[in-house]
Amino acid sequence: MAKILIVEDEKPISDLINMSLTQAGYLCVCEYNGMNAADRIERESFDLILLDIMLPEVDGYELMDYIRPLSIPVIFLTAKSSVSDRVKGLKLGADDYLTKPFEIIELLARVESVLRRYHQNQHVINIDGLTIDIMSRTVLKDGIAVNLTKKEYELLLLFVQNKNIALFRETIYEKIWENDSMGDSRTVDLHVQRLRKKIGWEDKIIAVYKVGYRLEV
Structure with missing residues (x-):
């Protein structure tokens, strides 16, 4: 949005x-x-x-x-x-x-x-120590490559493009998993936890009570 x-x-x-x-x-x-x-x-x-x-x-x-x-x-x-x-x-x-x-x-x-x-x-996004190259779908953390899965990368991009906006779990799921029927809100939570840990944003991707998550930058 x-x-x-x-x-x-x-x-x-x-x-x-x-x-x-x-x-x-x-x-x-x-x-x-x-x-x-x-x-x-x-x-x-x-x-x-x-x-x-x-x-x-x-x-x-x-x-x-x-x-x-x-x-x-x-x-x-x-x-x-x-x-x-x-x-x-x-x-x-x-x-x-x-x-x-x-x-x-x-x-x-x-x-x-x-x-x-x-x-x-805007092929390259620099935000809070991360460099995201949209063309190559690569992510660097302080110059060091971060190995993200396809869903983790798409999740990161969704947060970055909607920074400081609270996203509902349902919205996140629909955007990232689309018509995939294999997941639910627990899938979102698991991927957010893994993404936070990999990029060191435990204090930036914030859980919003009864809503979902927000990237605070």
Whole structure:
């Protein structure tokens, strides 16, 4: 599940975007001015930021300077529709530029396109001492190869791609084992325990009572 930050000072527009993206299966967080958005970005990880340009305190262009080194994809949402404004936004590093008013169906298509493009280009993930090479399906821990089974590797990738989000055991099972009828929640628990031990994340993959597990980074 991709986590999206919506930075839009007009609450009705923000609420509509939030509702639509949530219904489409995304996890959304809303901020209404640039300063609070910068604070939120510092505290949390996001897969995509939808960014208005005309914001209180810190505008979208200024905030983009803060976001760019973090390699988080950005779609500008703005009423500024001139060619020069679009060029400026794209030159600052935005991945797309959508002018208001826009149709929600177009926003959803652009969100999906940017996320797909971003994840295709992200072949190597570095997180908390681990290096995960998606192309070769290899995992290094502080430079040393970790021998994971196919299911353990897929489980690790699921946690990393949903970091700081609580995942239900049922969701984990459906994602990793799909139509395999040989497992149950005990299968999930066993694989999580083995994965924790192999990569030394006993204190990072946390059990969530009556829910499942969460990777805390």
